[in-house]
Amino acid sequence: MQKLIIVFIIGVSFIAFMGCEGQSTLTEDDPVKRGEYLVTVGGCNDCHSPKIEGPGGIPLPDSSRLLSGHPQDMPHPAWYPEDLQRNVLANTNAMLTAWAGPWGVSFTMNLTPDKETGLGEWTEEAFIQALRTGKHQGQPNGRDILPPMPWFNYREMSDRDLKAVWAYLRSIPPIKNQVPLPVPPANAPAGE
Numbered sequence: 001m002q003k004l005i006i007v008f009i010i011g012v013s014f015i016a017f018m019g020c021e022g023q024s025t026l027t028e029d030d031p032v033k034r035g036e037y038l039v040t041v042g043g044c045n046d047c048h049s050p051k052i053e054g055p056g057g058i059p060l061p062d063s064s065r066l067l068s069g070h071p072q073d074m075p076h077p078a079w080y081p082e083d084l085q086r087n088v089l090a091n092t093n094a095m096l097t098a099w100a101g102p103w104g105v106s107f108t109m110n111l112t113p114d115k116e117t118g119l120g121e122w123t124e125e126a127f128i129q130a131l132r133t134g135k136h137q138g139q140p141n142g143r144d145i146l147p148p149m150p151w152f153n154y155r156e157m158s159d160r161d162l163k164a165v166w167a168y169l170r171s172i173p174p175i176k177n178q179v180p181l182p183v184p185p186a187n188a189p190a191g192e
């Protein structure tokens, strides 16, 4: 009887061990998988992926061009100081990829590994520094990264997690899409 119990305990421990093992390979050990998980729960697609119209007009990420940023030829919204009196801080487009506000107009970056228009030529170091410091391309003297990019939340990720996000972003298909430069506040007329 005692032997049976010991065999039973060893068996259960083994199964529990295998269970943990399975989970950890999914999100802990494989940086690309962990990065995909972090990009999903971190909401990167909400702003960095063009959208298709879902049920009830809800925007859903367009799976054919995930994380490719604001579509290059799409007109951007405008924002006027009067908007603030109506309690409107920002206007966005139907894809949630262009954002007009007191900072001018910001466009979400192409995060795919395309060499000319995406993260292709970036280093892991520049990527991590950008998210940690809020400076464009992580350059100490670079311009501030504009709203609504919530880098001050992602800054809290561990080095390991930021590296995993980077590894995932390197693994997705490159998409050529030249996102426009930000428009400064004075040059943001309606509908251009």
Ligand code: HEC
Pocket: 038, 039, 042, 043, 044, 045, 046, 047, 048, 099, 106, 107, 108, 109, 111, 127, 130, 135, 136, 137, 138, 144, 145, 146, 147, 148, 149, 150, 154, 165, 182
């Ligand atoms: C609420 C919208 C929003 C979300 C969510 C978001 N971004 Fe952004 N992101 C932006 C905008 C807008 C810009 C462009 C800012 C600019 O031009 O200064 C940007 C720019 C960037 C840049 C370029 C920064 C630079 O150096 O100029 C990187 C890298 C980036 N985002 C990564 C991410 C990652 C990774 C996630 C998810 C973990 C994410 N973003 C989630 C809106 C968002």
